[in-house]
Amino acid sequence: MANVADTMPDPMTGEDGIPLKTKLRIAERRNRIKAALLVLPLFAFILVTFLVPIGQMLYRSVENNIIADNLPRTIELLSEWDGNNLPPEPVFETMVAELKIARETKEIGKIGKRLNYEMSGMLSLFKKSGRKVRKLETGPYKEALIKIDKDWGDPEVWATIKQVSDRITGSYYLAAVDLKRSPQGEIVAQPDYKQIYVSLFIKTLWISLLVTMTCILLGFPVSFLLSNLPMRTSNLLMILVLLPFWTSLLVRTTSWIALLQSEGMINDLLVTIGFIGDDERLKMMFNQTGTIIAMTHILLPFMILPLYSVMKTISPSYVRAARSLGANPFTAFWRIYFPQTLPGIGAGSILVFILSIGYYITPALVGGQDGQLISNLIAYHMQSSLNWGLAAALGSILLAGVLVLYMIYNKIVGIDNMKLG
Amino acid sequence: MSDSADNIVVFDHVQKSYDGENLVVKDLNLQVARGEFLTMLGPSGSGKTTVLMMLAGFETPTHGQILLEGTPINNVPPHKRGIGMVFQNYALFPHMTVGENLAFPLEVRGMNKADAEAKVKRALEMVRLPEFGNRRPAQLSGGQQQRVAVARALVFEPELVLMDEPLGALDKNLREEMQYEIKHIHESLGVSMVYVTHDQSEALTMSNRIAVFEDGVIQQLAAPDDLYERPDNAFVAGFIGENNRLFGKVIGEDGASCQVELEGGGGVVNAKKVNNGGVGSRTTLSLRPERVTINPTEGQSANSCKARVEELIYLGDHIRTRVTVSGNEDFIIKVPNAHGHPVLQKGTEVKVGWETEDCRALDAPAG
Numbered sequence: 051m052a053n054v055a056d057t058m059p060d061p062m063t064g065e066d067g068i069p070l071k072t073k074l075r076i077a078e079r080r081n082r083i084k085a086a087l088l089v090l091p092l093f094a095f096i097l098v099t100f101l102v103p104i105g106q107m108l109y110r111s112v113e114n115n116i117i118a119d120n121l122p123r124t125i126e127l128l129s130e131w132d133g134n135n136l137p138p139e140p141v142f143e144t145m146v147a148e149l150k151i152a153r154e155t156k157e158i159g160k161i162g163k164r165l166n167y168e169m170s171g172m173l174s175l176f177k178k179s180g181r182k183v184r185k186l187e188t189g190p191y192k193e194a195l196i197k198i199d200k201d202w203g204d205p206e207v208w209a210t211i212k213q214v215s216d217r218i219t220g221s222y223y224l225a226a227v228d229l230k231r232s233p234q235g236e237i238v239a240q241p242d243y244k245q246i247y248v249s250l251f252i253k254t255l256w257i258s259l260l261v262t263m264t265c266i267l268l269g270f271p272v273s274f275l276l277s278n279l280p281m282r283t284s285n286l287l288m289i290l291v292l293l294p295f296w297t298s299l300l301v302r303t304t305s306w307i308a309l310l311q312s313e314g315m316i317n318d319l320l321v322t323i324g325f326i327g328d329d330e331r332l333k334m335m336f337n338q339t340g341t342i343i344a345m346t347h348i349l350l351p352f353m354i355l356p357l358y359s360v361m362k363t364i365s366p367s368y369v370r371a372a373r374s375l376g377a378n379p380f381t382a383f384w385r386i387y388f389p390q391t392l393p394g395i396g397a398g399s400i401l402v403f404i405l406s407i408g409y410y411i412t413p414a415l416v417g418g419q420d421g422q423l424i425s426n427l428i429a430y431h432m433q434s435s436l437n438w439g440l441a442a443a444l445g446s447i448l449l450a451g452v453l454v455l456y457m458i459y460n461k462i463v464g465i466d467n468m469k470l471g
Numbered sequence: 472m473s474d475s476a477d478n479i480v481v482f483d484h485v486q487k488s489y490d491g492e493n494l495v496v497k498d499l500n501l502q503v504a505r506g507e508f509l510t511m512l513g514p515s516g517s518g519k520t521t522v523l524m525m526l527a528g529f530e531t532p533t534h535g536q537i538l539l540e541g542t543p544i545n546n547v548p549p550h551k552r553g554i555g556m557v558f559q560n561y562a563l564f565p566h567m568t569v570g571e572n573l574a575f576p577l578e579v580r581g582m583n584k585a586d587a588e589a590k591v592k593r594a595l596e597m598v599r600l601p602e603f604g605n606r607r608p609a610q611l612s613g614g615q616q617q618r619v620a621v622a623r624a625l626v627f628e629p630e631l632v633l634m635d636e637p638l639g640a641l642d643k644n645l646r647e648e649m650q651y652e653i654k655h656i657h658e659s660l661g662v663s664m665v666y667v668t669h670d671q672s673e674a675l676t677m678s679n680r681i682a683v684f685e686d687g688v689i690q691q692l693a694a695p696d697d698l699y700e701r702p703d704n705a706f707v708a709g710f711i712g713e714n715n716r717l718f719g720k721v722i723g724e725d726g727a728s729c730q731v732e733l734e735g736g737g738g739v740v741n742a743k744k745v746n747n748g749g750v751g752s753r754t755t756l757s758l759r760p761e762r763v764t765i766n767p768t769e770g771q772s773a774n775s776c777k778a779r780v781e782e783l784i785y786l787g788d789h790i791r792t793r794v795t796v797s798g799n800e801d802f803i804i805k806v807p808n809a810h811g812h813p814v815l816q817k818g819t820e821v822k823v824g825w826e827t828e829d830c831r832a833l834d835a836p837a838g
């Protein structure tokens with residue numbers, strides 16, 4: 051036996067003496083490199099257009115350099131202040147000096163704006179003081195500053211400055227959930243008139259849920275019909291389902307306005323046939339109803355497509371088997387057919403829900419006052435108020451919410467059970 | 472068989488058309504006796520599934536009536552017919568375990584849990600899968616799924632069970648095993664079965680009677696041996712088992728036999744009158760390969776004919792011999808590999824002979 055083994059070549063070694071395993075590894079490595087090269091362009095694209103911006107957003111939501119950069123010495127001195135009475139004279143002196151520099155570098159508005167998020171009145175205080183400190187040459191600076199604006203004599207102002215001096219802050223997140231840090235450093239609720247975000251989050255979730263439900267209710271029968279029709283008819287109908295994708299969002303939304311507004315066609319029709327009086331025209335546009343109607347219409351295909359593709363694969367013999375076993379049509383549907391469509395409902399729901407949570411343009415156009423969603427506020431903070439930190443915090447919360455939902459879904463239904471096509 | 476008291480199912484002049492133009496089932500008259508295993512056999516598209524679907528209630532006859540236990544059921548919905556059914560792809564509910572699948576028919580009948588459990592257990596034992604109640608259908612092999620489907624169709628104790636090509640997806644060995652098992656279950660439970668297949672050996676081994684379908688019409692309804700040995704017409708003769716056909720013209724008749732002049736110059740032979748026209752008409756002669764003798768001794772067979780050996784295939788127990796007889800190049804003879812069987816050479820001229828009884832004069836092909 052030993053002799054044979056000596057003379058025979060090792061079966062795990064090829065003719066050229068390279069072990070089979072090494073050869074296999076080389077061959078597989080080549081395939082792996084090929085695969086990597088194929089996905090590389092997309093990966094680079096996603097990195098630049100998706101991952102980097104998200105990272106940026108996450109950074110922005112906690113970034114807080116403006117005070118630390120522009121009032122470095124003041125906040126250094128403030129760190130030794132006990133916060134009870136007014137800070138000592140040297141603090142006022144450096145503040146004046148740094149205000150002068152900030153005015154030169156035109157940063158003073160930004161400082162004021164940042165502080166204004168925490169305490170209203172700060173922006174005007176800084177602008178006004180910035181103009182006037184130019185003439186201040188000699189001390190005592192304490193009295194001089196208080197003379198410029200008596201707010202400088204308020205310890206809360208100094209406490210606020212001290213508080214936002216950290217380079218990393220959680221205050222945007224607090225603001226995004228209607229909380230703030232009091233000058234004493236405790237977390238407290240925002241004043242009532244400023245509490246808008248939590249209720250808006252809730253409203254966004256609620257509307258998204260409603261839209262998802264209506265999409266299920268409207269999409270299920272259509273998908274059922276589609277999956278049971280002969281191929282030719284179902285293809286035609288499918289085109290109708292997809293039609294919303296082929297028209298521009300603006301055109302669609304405008305048509306909804308034309309249809310649904312108080313002076314719109316539906317109301318005109320109802321008034322003409324005498325269903326409602328001229329003074330009781332239904333308000334279906336520029337409010338929540340309008341948002342729900344328009345969003346349902348736009349997102350319906352995202353429900354129908356996965357549902358259809360799941361239903362298409364359910365053999366009619368299941369329902370037949372159930373019927374032959376003694377189930378009436380309803381039982382056969384509910385116990386046998388419906389459970390098998392759940393992966394489709396799940397996939398459609400998660401698509402529609404996630405899309406509607408972040409929906410922006412439709413509510414902006416048809417939502418009116420009470421049809422605005424959280425994304426509209428994010429957009430507002432990005433474009434109008436320029437409070438990017440808050441916008442980023444709101445966006446991050448939204449992102450986290452979606453991820454949590456996704457995880458819950460995965461736990462309950464299982465992502466592998468989801469069928470998108 | 473036509474005594475109605477003992478028929479569980481009666482098809483009375485049933486027709487079916489899907490499109491309003493073509494009849495898929497034409498004037499079907501069929502009685503299924505209580506406790507019988509009746510197989511519907513026929514080529515693809517001959518309407519077997521359609522008949523089954525009408526019986527199960529998933530299609531309505533366009534004409535005629537179906538009676539179950541003597542009552543018309545045209546307007547009874549499927550779930551009230553109480554007919555068990557096994558589908559070709561088994562149709563086991565994928566989101567339920569095997570046990571839940573079996574319990575389903577009992578549950579919808581409102582049976583209490585304990586009774587249902589006992590029945591499910593017994594049904595699983597019957598198909599020899601007692602340990603599989605908690606598995607999902609997807610975790611079973613094809614043969615096991617098949618058994619579960621059979622058990623599910625039987626668990627609510629229907630009088631009648633329909634099976635539509637239930638073994639079509641199984642490999643040959645498993646199919647034979649399952650044929651035996653289904654047959655065994657049928658015998659021990661005494662249910663009536665209507666079984667659809669297009670596998671003739673399956674039909675022959677399992678059935679009490681076989682209905683041979685072609686183009687929506689029952690060509691012959693008979694017991695397996697009758698069907699094989701005494702086919703009524705050329706289609707059945709050709710469809711069931713191997714069959715040699717010779718065409719010819721009837722030139723004379725006497726009693727039970729007729730004289731036929733073969734086309735292709737084979738001379739005149741005697742055949743048993745079965746389904747042929749009168750003198751002067753064309754006819755198809757049907758001969759089973761195992762009923763033909765090569766080089767018969769003088770007086771051994773009533774008919775003989777010249778033939779040329781074309782091909783010899785050694786198959787162990789017999790030698791499959793292809794010869795040309797009267798212009799038919801595909802005339803097959805099974806020569807048993809018995810002691811002293813004739814040794815043939817390709818290309819030699821021989822004589823073939825047969826009994827008049829074994830040569831059946833049937834209808835001629837149209838046209």
Ligand SMILES: Nc1ncnc2c1ncn2[C@@H]1O[C@H](COP(=O)(O)OP(=O)(O)OP(=O)(O)O)[C@@H](O)[C@H]1O
Nearest residue numbers: 489490495513514515516517518519520521522669
């Ligand atoms: N739902 C239907 N609509 C229209 N035509 C149908 C329908 N079902 C069956 N047919 C037609 O009816 C004829 C008989 O079909 P059927 O399914 O009964 O055949 P079969 O004998 O079961 O065939 P197979 O052995 O292939 O299953 C075929 O020509 C088929 O095309």
Ligand SMILES: [Mg+2]
Nearest residue numbers: 519520521635
């Ligand atoms: Mg069929």
